[in-house]
Amino acid sequence: MLTLLSIGLVALVVSSYGVTANLCAGKCRFYQVCNDVGECVCPPQCDRDSVALLCTNRNQTFENECEFHRYVCKVLRTRPKARIPHIDYKGACQSEHPCTTDKFEQFPSRLTEWMEIIHNRELSLTGEFERVVIADECERWNFAKESLESKFMELDDDADGLLNTSEIHELRKSLTEVEACTRRFFHNCGNKTGRVTLDQWKRCLKLPLEPQCATAPAATPTESKDTVVDVETDSDTDKSVGGIKEVEDALLKLLDENE
Structure with a gap:
């Protein structure tokens, strides 16, 4: 009885999460997420309580990696050939002075x-x-x-x-x-x-x-x-x-x- 119950729970978990995740396996770019129907889309929202500041090579500060991914995704959705920034270092961007x-x-x-x-x-x-x-x-x-x-x-x-x-x-x-x-x-x-x-x-x-x-x-x-x-x-x-x-x-x- 216990064995059958365990098998049933495993089957339920696989059917609820595994299939959806596998629909996008290997298709999504680093800035995308997989939705319920297997489409690679921009992250719909980010956890506002999660703060892990990141600075890009363009001296832009993002609250966390999710916010950075949302930004990149939206840029490329409207301008597919645009040059996108990359993460330069962790933390808020430092003030910059001219490099002569x-x-x-x-x-x-x-x-x-x-x-x-x-x-x-x-x-x-x-x-x-x-x-x-x-x-x-x-x-x-x-x-x-x-x-x-x-x-x-x-x-x-x-x-x-x-x-x-x-x-x-x-x-x-x-x-x-x-x-x-x-x-x-x-x-x-x-x-x-x-x-x-x-x-x-x-x-x-x-x-x-x-x-x-x-x-x-x-x-x-x-x-x-x-x-x-x-x-x-x-x-x-x-x-x-x-x-x-x-x-x-x-x-x-x-x-x-x-x-």
Whole structure:
């Protein structure tokens, strides 16, 4: 008796939900839903209590993914060939400032310098932000390379050797408010699938070609005995061009959240 009842309940569930769902299997686009008669349609409504803000590459903020899908669906329904936006990062869009040509050209150098500061902080274990200037060209190149690789591996959550949009969106979000060229930089960096390899990461950040040096282990500023090192304090850093202190704070916040 129990067995027959169980079979009947399963049959009822399948007949009520399974058939309708299967009518649209593989037919609907990512922004569509399947209705009761097996048609792919725009989402009729979204849950107003569900708030999970999303920012698009056009700096548009949507309350949640459903609202974004409704917007895309309505646009393509009236203009099938329209170029639609895509989700850039989670959270409300940050305020943007003009990205001039000079700012864009200088952006890789500034971002590399911030990564070096973070890397030096991790190595020194002092918890202090200090800009390190290494006189020796080879030592300098090795430290820059280490810093970029360290940040890449930190962002590569699934350790597949590629950075996808979700893996770098927190970094982008932290930088967008204080760096006008963040969006443009990451849009231009990567392959056709939107993923970034380690080599592309280094090229985007304009790591120069390795200088002609004798092969030797890379020395950190605190370990090198033969290298002339200048350490600038936080007060000096505050005076540098590009709002470096603000971005250091943003990166520190991101670093602390990941620990």
